[in-house]
Amino acid sequence: MRPFLIALWLLIMPQVVQATTDVYPFESASEQERFRELISELRCPKCQNQNIADSDAPIAKDMRDEVYRMMQDGATDQQVTDALVSRFGEFVLYKPDFNQRTALLWATPLLAVLGGLLVVVGLVIRARQQGGAEPPLSEEERRRAEQLLRDRDGGV
Known part of the structure; x- marks a missing residue:
């Protein structure tokens, strides 16, 4: 019975570790709200119609980290979205700008x-x-x- 429990624990443990949420420290509640809004408006390039706030994909975590890093460096919302669009394409925007291509x-x-x-x-x-x-x-x-x-x- 004991080997079975150890095997079960080894199977479940990676999912538990992966399920931990990202913690990003902010100086103010407004910065935290700005971060939440930004990551909810950006689409995960790997997932089907899921924003990077809700996605568990590794690319979404990288994007959240990049948004956080750029915010800490003083980037505006437009600069953050422009940087991610230049890297991943306009697909990451839920509301793409109106232009000739869109x-x-x-x-x-x-x-x-x-x-x-x-x-x-x-x-x-x-x-x-x-x-x-x-x-x-x-x-x-x-x-x-x-x-x-x-x-x-x-x-x-």
Whole structure:
């Protein structure tokens, strides 16, 4: 039983050590809040849609360390984000700036809504033009339908 517990402890221990949270000392609560805001606005390049504040990936820890180091060196928020964007690309920004490269990204929701409205308007116009009424049956179609109904009802 004892070897089993030792093996279990050896398996669990790395996860416990990794689960420890980073502790960054700040001089004021406003600096700590600024740090939290910055790391919550930056996306982890490895994770799927997770900010670096919540990510356990090693790259996210490196990014948090870099944000902290730059803040301690007196960098502004813009300088911090610019440095991380230059290193990792605009993917790390949850709200990328509007420019020539990101215009389609910002315009896609608007284009999708406008496209949907055009489809709905087109369907409504076509339905109104058709009048919604089916063309009347020809005399032969009417006789054939009556014959089918009589055959179904057993010739009544």
